[in-house]
Amino acid sequence: MEQRYTVGQYLADRLHELGLRHLFSIAGDYSIQWITRYAATTGIEVVAEVNELNAGYAADGYARLKGIGALCTTYSAGALCAVNALAGAYVERVPIVLINGAPSIKRTLTFEQTGFSSHHFISGRETDLQVFEYITSAAVRVDSPEIGPMQIDYALTQCITERRPVYIELLEDMIDLECARPARPLRPARALSDAKNLADAVQRLGDRLQQARIPLVWIGVEVDRFGLHAKAERLVRQLNIPYVTELLSKAVLSEDDAQFAGVFDGLSSASATQQLVKDADFVLALGVWLTDINGLGWTVEYDKTAFVSMETVKHGT
Numbered sequence: 001m002e003q004r005y006t007v008g009q010y011l012a013d014r015l016h017e018l019g020l021r022h023l024f025s026i027a028g029d030y031s032i033q034w035i036t037r038y039a040a041t042t043g044i045e046v047v048a049e050v051n052e053l054n055a056g057y058a059a060d061g062y063a064r065l066k067g068i069g070a071l072c073t074t075y076s077a078g079a080l081c082a083v084n085a086l087a088g089a090y091v092e093r094v095p096i097v098l099i100n101g102a103p104s105i106k107r108t109l110t111f112e113q114t115g116f117s118s119h120h121f122i123s124g125r126e127t128d129l130q131v132f133e134y135i136t137s138a139a140v141r142v143d144s145p146e147i148g149p150m151q152i153d154y155a156l157t158q159c160i161t162e163r164r165p166v167y168i169e170l171l172e173d174m175i176d177l178e179c180a181r182p183a184r185p186l187r188p189a190r191a192l193s194d195a196k197n198l199a200d201a202v203q204r205l206g207d208r209l210q211q212a213r214i215p216l217v218w219i220g221v222e223v224d225r226f227g228l229h230a231k232a233e234r235l236v237r238q239l240n241i242p243y244v245t246e247l248l249s250k251a252v253l254s255e256d257d258a259q260f261a262g263v264f265d266g267l268s269s270a271s272a273t274q275q276l277v278k279d280a281d282f283v284l285a286l287g288v289w290l291t292d293i294n295g296l297g298w299t300v301e302y303d304k305t306a307f308v309s310m311e312t313v314k315h316g317t
Contacts, residue, residue, distance in 0.1 A: 007148045008034045008175030010182065011168070012042040014156055015097065017186060018068050022047050024055040028074020030172045031101025035072055038175065052078050056085025059096045063089070067227075068159065070097040076121060079128050086165045087135045092248075093225040096165040097156065098136075100128055104173035105143060132167035139167040145177035153186060161188040163225045191310070201313045205284065205306050208315075212282035215241045218264065221248035222287025222310055229253065232286060244273060246294045249287075266296030280304070 011034070015023075022045050027035055040046050049055040055071040063069030073079040079100040089096050103111075108125045111117060126141070133139045138158035140151040155166040209215050217239065223232045233253055236243045242261040245252055250263050262273030269277075277283065277298075283305040290300065290307075306315040 004178055005181050006038075006176050007142065007145050007170075007179045008038040009042070010149050010179055011099070011142075011152050011170065012038040012044065013182060014152055014186065015039075015068075015070060016042050016044060017182075018156065018160065019066060020044060020068055020070050020097075021066075022062060023070050023072055024049050024058040024062070025072040026052050026055055026074070026078055027072075028078050028101055030074045030103060031072050031078075031099070031170070033172070034099070034101065034170060034175045039072070052081035053085055056082035056089075056096070056098075060085060060089050060094050063094050063096050068095045068097065070099065072099040072101070075100060075102045076128055080131065083131065083135065086132070086167075089165045090135045090137075093163040093222070094165070095159045095163045097159055098132070098165060098167045100132075100167065100169045102128070102141070102169045102171050104171050106173070129167070129169055135165065136167045137162040137164040139169075141169040141171070142174055143171050145174060145179045148174060148177075149179050149182070153182075156186055157189055160186065198313075201315075204315065205308070205313075208282050208306065209239065209241075209284065212280075214280045215239070215282045215284070216261070216276065216280040217241060217243040218277075218283050218285040218288050218305075219243055219245045219249055219252055220286055220288030220309075221246060221252075222289070224249055224252045226287070226310060228287070235286075242276065244277065246288055248289065248294065265294060266298035268296045274298075282306070284308070 023039050024047050025035055026049055035046055049058060052073050059069035059071040073082060082098060086096060086098060111121060129139055129141050138155040140155050142148040142151055152168060155168050159166040217236050219232055223229060229252060236259055242259050244261050244264040247263060247265045261276050262270050264273055264277055281304055285305055285307045287309055288307060303316050
């Protein structure tokens with residue numbers, strides 16, 4: 001007889017499939033059953049933290065090293081403590097999954113109908129969901145075993161595609177309800193782009209590289225966030241031109257390489273690096289983020305710089 005398959009097991013299996021082996025957690029009454037009965041029995045080690053903010057930052061560091069991180073909290077008082085960590089991860093494109101244990105529909109209806117409140121409950125059934133919608137690439141509330149697997153897959157796919165946090169609110173009475181098993185492995189969604197515009201952009205950038213007397217590659221942090229180290233290294237090898245990194249992408253490629261020309265951080269860079277950037281007549285910036293820290297006191301010369309990111313290609317003003 002085939003063993004029952006549940007929503008709680010589905011979520012644990014999908015996280016394990018993506019390479020998660022540690023879950024940072026502050027167990028609470030709405031999440032403890034999923035942690036002990038599913039996460040901890042699916043090859044995921046539960047790491048207890050002193051508070052949810054610490055759990056969020058631990059998951060951030062883990063994700064940067066392992067490719068994805070996760071934390072589990074309990075409703076409102078727990079989850080809202082982790083907001084700052086997830087907001088930072090959203091800005092810096094760090095893939096974190098926040099699993100938030102929430103009151104059941106029955107419990108929530110009782111609160112709403114009687115005016116009786118409970119610990120960890122603010123007001124309304126979507127308080128936490130609405131907060132995290134602003135700082136995640138997907139925020140879902142799993143309150144149905146029929147569509148729960150699709151919601152989980154959607155959120156996790158967004159996480160590995162956008163390399164940003166996602167929020168999964170798991171109602172306490174959902175974890176043991178039966179659901180369908182995973183149909184296929186999770187994969188990042190294929191990016192949509194205009195094929196002609198993309199080909200034209202590649203052609204123009206190739207022409208500029210060939211025409212440049214002093215070309216330079218500027219390696220940015222998105223090379224690291226999207227795991228493009230090998231492709232970026234192969235590109236600079238083929239071009240055989242110098243490269244610099246930004247502060248956030250320091251050491252993304254080897255700093256012992258003969259083509260490495262330093263970390264470019266505006267006026268705080270080494271004088272030789274500043275001079276190279278100034279003298280270059282074409283700069284190919286790959287995944288570079290323009291921030292007040294990365295370009296400290298430096299005026300970007302847009303007419304000689306092409307910015308290539310995961311979302312756009314921009315050359316000139």
